[in-house]
Amino acid sequence: MSALELVNIRKRYGTVETLKGIELSLASGEFLVLLGSSGCGKSTLLNIIAGLAEASEGDVRIGDRSVTGVHPKNRDIAMVFQSYALYPNMSVARNIGFGLEMRNVPAAERTEAVEKTARILQIENLLGRKPSELSGGQRQRVAIGRALVRDPQIFLFDEPLSNLDAKLRMEMRTELKRLHQMLGTTIVYVTHDQIEAMTLATRIAVMRDGQIEQLATPDEIYNRPATRYVASFVGSPPMNMLDATVGNGVAHIDGSLSGILLPHDVQERAGKARNVIIGIRPESLSLVSGDGKGLTIDAKVEVVELTGPELVVTSTIGSQRLTASLPPRSTVTVGTPQRFSIDASALHVFDQATEKRM
């Protein structure tokens, strides 16, 4: 049984179409992340699932029941908002218990549920406080608690960590992962942060211009991106995208004399295509050792940055840029030519015209 099913969801504002036919099916217990830059329609989609907005076309099914036109409170869902949206005039305990209060759950039962939720989130000592007396991370926990206490079929998260500072964000991320593993709930989570998506999701839907560009596991999204957009969106530093022209099994990098001898399987997949984009993740580049067998590429080193765990080397091939993440103790000299070897299994080839993976 699918916990959530979206059938051809479209949303129009006047003549502008912000969602262009979203199809999606989510199994119970999955953690789906809607990933995309701002304006791609991910928050609109979440609001449509929540019932805060209505789709212009299409159907939302929760637990095999169509909820189109059903009021949010009757959809058996809970949502955590970006701004937390706590009720400032109520204590933490009442904030968490508000959903139960509105559903006329008896006070004793309610108190018990609130305390249990508070224990899970380790905020028992905060129950008497007002939201204004809490730190950002604590408010976030309360907001999650408010969703958790109702034990809904689906949890919706709208960029819940974007207001936290970097350290707290990492802590809460782990916390969310722990909660998901512990409770086995179904979650739809909106973010523009690819690290959050990669670490939390069981599946990621990368969205662009109101469409799902690719729906796959984090591993697949990272290692087998379906389009150039997905490839460049996920990963830091981002994937190198080199325009190249294929001839005789060699991809000649545009604007330079160097070329890459394509492995046989890639050659076959490339077929007759002439203009391609060669995608290489920075971490699949390494310094050539010994005689330099296998795939190699020559570039001129421009900038070397030590981030701590890695050495980010930016170099140029003709007019194009190539970034490599190397071990921190690598010896690279600025201004000199450098030969990098490429992990052949990590070579991505996209069609320049369609931007699709080949």
Added chain:
Amino acid sequence: MERRSLSAAILVHVAALLLLVVILAPVVWLFIMSISSTPDLIAKPLHWWPDTIDLSRYGVLLSSAVNSAGQAFVASLFNSLKVAGMATVAALVVAIPSAWAVSRTPSVGWSLYAVIATYMLPPVALAVPLYMALSWIGLLNNVFGLALVYLTILAPFTTWLLKSGFDSIPREIESAATMDGARLDQTLRLITLPLAAPVMATAALFAFLLAWDEFFYALLFTSDQQAKTLTVAIADLAGGRVSDYGLIATAGVLAALPPLLIGLFMQRALISGLTSGGVKG
């Protein structure tokens, strides 16, 4: 504190003092006039501080003897309280739902501008139509009639004020309440209105003051003690053959007291900041 030269410090303090004097001087003079004896008030040159303090006028105005100045004054005081009170309550009753609706539905925001546009008309332009309307429904020289007229002045203004108040309450909080299963009335009663309390208090106070101080319509639409308000009653004190300036000043002081008391009483509610902590920051 940042470093500041002595002359700058003096300048700032002098400016502040000047402002204080400009604001307080009329009030202080009003009070001195109200407790001066008549000879002191008409002496030449003027006695800035009275030789003899005379509190009798307060007694005159607050007396309840039949047909006295006091009876008329006290009656008008109660009329003013009734009119301003009713108009304020009615204005809030009208303004709260409409302000919320306009704040949450930007597409109907134009209607508020249309209402505000009527606000631009000078009162005198509406005097005749309003007079005829009141006469037609038989509410001339009636506190309810006057309250109704004041409602037309107060409602646009309070709606405007409350709309900006509701605007500052994040919609996400209401969305959260909706998801939590609250009905619209529950969301408003338990979440939105408590958060809007400071701005509602502000709106109520200003509406009350506006109605309390209104003179033009009150003068036109009331004719005797049944409905005459304070502002008209004070004008009456000056309208006779002999004007007792001291008495007018005393009436002014007494007329200023109720709004002052209400202001003090609502001070606590006026302090905003209740919404802090609900959303980030």
